Amino acid sequence: MLSPRSVAVIGASDDPTRIGGRPLSYMISRGFAGPVWPVNPKRDRVQGLAAFPDVDALPGVPDAAIVAVPGALAEAAVEALGRRGCPAAIVFTAGYAEVDEAGQAAQARLVSIARGHGMRLLGPNCLGLFNAPLGYFPIFTASFENGWPAEPLPGRGRVGIASQSGAYGTHLFGAARNRGIATPVVVTTGNEAEVTLGDVIGWMAEDDGIEVIAAYSEGVREGPRFLEALEAARRARKPVVMMKVGRSALGAHAARSHTASIAGDDAVTGAVLEEFGVHRARNTEEMLDVAYAATPRIYPARNTLGVVSISGGAGVMISDAAEEQAMPMPPMPEDAQERLRVLIPYCNPANPVDCTAQVFNDMTLVGAFARAMVEDGGYTSLIAFFTQVGASPSLAAKLRAQLNAVRADHPDRLWVLSVLAPPERVREYEADGYLVFEDPSRAVVALAAQGRFGAAFARPPRAAVPLPTVTLPAEAPDEAGAKRLLEEAGLPAVPEAATAGVEEAVEAARRIGFPVVMKLLSPDILHKSEVGGVLLGVADEAAVRAGHARLMANAAANAPSARVTGILVARQVSGAVEVALGIARDPVFGPVAMVGLGGVFIEVLRDVALRRCPVDVTEAEAMIRSLRGFPLLDGARGRPRADVPALARALSALSAFAAAAGERLASVDVNPVLVLPEGEGAFAADAVIELG
Template sequence: MATGNPGFESLRPMLAPRSLAVIGASEEPTRIGGRPVQSMIRQGFAGELWPVNPKRDRVQGIPAYPGIDALPGVPDAAVVAVPGALAEQAVEALGRRGCRAAIVFTAGFAELGEEGQAAQESLVATARRHGMRLLGPNCLGLFNAPLGYYPIFTSAFDSGWPLEAPAGRGRVGIASQSGAYGTHLFAAARNRGIATPILITTGNEAEVTLGDAIGHLAGDDGVEVIACYSEGVREGPRFLAALEAARRARKPVVMMKVGRSALGASAARSHTASIAGDDAVTGAVLAEFGVHRARDTEELLDVAYAATPRIYPVRNSLGVVSISGGAGVMISDVAEEQGLPMPPMPEAAQDRLRALVPFSNPANPVDCTAQVFNDMSMVGAFARSMVEDGGYASLIAFFTSVGGSPALAPRLRAELNGVKQDHPDRLWVLSVLASPEGVRDYEADGYLVFPDPSRAVAALAAQGRFGEAFARPPRAPVPLPAVSLPATAPDEAEAKRLLAAAGIAPVPEATAASAEEAVEAARSICFPVVMKLLSPDILHKSEVGGVLLNIADEEAVRAGHATLMANAARNAPGARITGVLVARQVLGAVEVALGITRDPVFGPVAMVGLGGVFIEVLRDVALRRCPVDVAEAEAMIRSLRGFPVLDGARGRPKADIPALARALSALSAFAAAAGERLVSVDLNPVLVLPEGEGAFAADAVIEIG
């Protein structure tokens, strides 16, 4: 097992030790301290196994030792399966001996509240003082099956051990914050025939995090696919480095990240003491690195299983050959939902296939009809044409129970194999209903087998997204401006000055301390103008009557100034009023919202969405970690469901999208440079004029912590 990622190789003694001590080893194999011993005896652990039990000379038939000081050598790693304060005493004693890794089963730490958190911090301090890596506490453990290494207590092995991968098929490593759910994934994968050589469960993540586990798997030559269960990301930089390591290693990451709902996020905090963060931000971060976020266990296993051939088309497309027109329609519907292209076959190829079966539909899906019952060679002819003429990267052959028929399946298999062997670079799915033995035969030929073709489509679409992520170059550095935040939150005018220095243009405007100064400002700007209260204490000026539109002449400016002062006195009597802002009223623009929020895990995050009420009603926004370059900013804008509004829908002029992208990129760089005192930025609206005319911030709120 190789670990080629600097920073993650320190888990090697924990994952592949030459010797393991089990503190609290039990003679009873069903107890927490007994299961690891039993499993490693049964599976032939390749290293030295040293049970520690002060009451026994032997545990489960092998020599035991009364204490850590009595061990015959320094263990590379140790399981700690003793209760309460004894756990920290064990870690201290192991550290003194020079042990490099501890796997702490013991519960009763941060998951129980403040007192438990203090005990956990003390435990970690002890481990770090001795240079030990610590998994847990409150964790189920891990396994590394090729080494017969099972420092884990689980009943999942009662029904079977991890499988070995068939030749040419990828092996799936599992990283899970939940021990019980991690072993559930293992057992479900095993029952489906998926090889899972390594499982790491992280528990409370007091020291080793999910990011550490993913990073280690990214560098492990015995793993090609990574499956994860997460309740919350605890250490952002480590997690990001791990995802990038997996991307560069071309290892797909499939993650079930729970806690989407407020109730789910609360449950995650109480379960693992993790920081759930904002779910939408987490989703954006996973997408940035090409991680597939699965909604449930079935989808996670589908996508991981489809990744095991290790074929990830950068330009994915789907061809379908079927004996059922209805199945073809269903597949087409799912492909459209998934964004998986299904281009039609070339006209010349369609003509050749019609010549073979005149009543077939050879467009795509290609319906070869029930004619195959009379002449199975039609299957090979249609499939070969789809590959060689259609050029599809992914293919689904829907043959339902025909694929499981003892009379028909051998001929079907032979026809398809003749095509597949000539084109091993394609992703092939058979959607058939066959016996377990029949499915294994098809899989041995290199096919993915799905009884439900709609699930197959979703899994194939994910492989194309993996390919696109692997092909993307790493993020290029974005130049950052010099930013010096004021001591307290600025008013709108000062906020715009800060942002203008970073490259975000405001609408033409001027501040005024009196009615006459407001008149002078309006003259210089040109009517009509907008007038707004200036106050660092009022975030939503419209709610206190602090915004006036369509001010058309000097008298209206004087009257507007009086109105604004009166509204402030009446509706915000405690607010500091620093003056009035007079700004050009821009017409013919599309309103867009740009913003920054500081995520507790991933730091500043940039946001773009349609402005005004749409952002709250439609929730149509795109998010990315800061900073983003102009190209990525434009990609965010184009990803909005409402993008057609900017792109000239219903005869409107096209908006200045490049100017908006430059503003978004500049805002993200401002946020990255500003540091942790910057809590948020809200630019709503940004007025985007027609092509070539620019984008201007009409309002700005900067919140400082």
């Protein structure tokens, strides 16, 4: 499909501006080396090439075929190609699952035909693809009327574009071309009835002609294939920059109507992309900035930023951007700062290093300051802010010579010049090996992404997590049953007992020790506090008897149809931090583990961390430490430090339980988990398991 030796065009047009004519025109003019066979029953020749009335009349079996005919004719064409043994079809035809249920049925038939013949199918409802080095252009975009793709410049790399949207995919290509970024391969996947975005990313991860992958997604189909592709790119040290749209409810609806995608939960998708080191771009500009900054192929795993500037204001702006991106900007060593003060007594030598306008009088100072930052500061990424000095006829050549001397000795660093200069001067700097940005804040975002790529590339593959044996009950369990299942999987519960009558409840409370908590047991009541089903601080046997009567009365009054299986009596724990753990089943990526601090942190601030199940204890602890409210677990304001390792073990055990339980497990809510001081453990105080 992507590197064929021969191509057939079903529905070929003699008009090079029509959908069936553009691919022929492009391949003829761009020098595709193999035979191109137009299929058109009404013409003997199409755009100067011998034409054939149907697929059966072709002189050979094409490696790939373009299907550019409407409706039922497309289905017949795929069937005919399959009978001939054609291994790949690119279907431009629209009117399938993106439209209505009848279109979904027609799309299913198309896929069934293709798979029955062992044929890969791109689309339908796709714009096509191109592989420029081969002169191969099975695509009907108008982009090539607007100028030929820019030739690769030194250090500008080869960026592959994979896009579910055809028009937006070629928009990215055009925008990249305008930035001088080489994009030799673009693939648009349309409805993804058979070939998915994950398939394309996986191919690009393995192709030697692609160094950086830029992807546009409206929703992920075939989650396992997508995950395999991201892991293949990570192993190949190829950055993936993705624009995943559909964050909003309105955007998710538009994605469904556009390409029949499953948008999935946006927060889950974000967690998955983070897991594999994918940079999620907020817009086209950021996507191209990050891809452009990746083209030197320098990915520092421990990334630090050093800034040398002739503007104190620019230094402050860069520092703000670095803090937003969590990019470290450590200060220069004290002895290095003293040496810089000797050169310019009124400079600011910390970081950002402000070398002041004094460099206008002595450009060698630029070289001295830049060298100190690299050799004394040890920064892996550097921004040199020289605004219009970079284009000045009287100063630019001297500036370039000074910086080049330092850069030549340290080619393993990422160097950004923030200058305002005409295109020809920018190309000179890029040829020297610099990334050039007018806006230094955008440069910070792009440089921070390179460090995250490096950290992801340095990580070992995800550790295997042993899974327990899980047998789910026929029906959703009550709280006591849910806790028993989870305890068997390694998530301990607060000492408790499920009781059937009042005297049994009294005996349990006596055994556990006062004060106790009493709760209704019912598989039908998910939120017991809302029906008066929880009593705290039950202090003695008389209170247990009174509490038992009160709970049963509340159940009868507030949840009359609920099945009440008994009363749960549990130890009341004090001095703990409340944490919520949970499992949700994502339609694309399967079970996902969640951790968040209780109370307003999870309900209002949505301070949670998510990961695909299962996670090992190390990854679980990293999730916990990523929470904005983690200081409450770490001894903030004189509190004792909580038993974070015990909480991490509980989260890991819950995730393994979910991975082992299978698709019948819809969700788990363990809230709260009571995390005691260091060394004292973490215990589930409530649990709900929902089955599908």
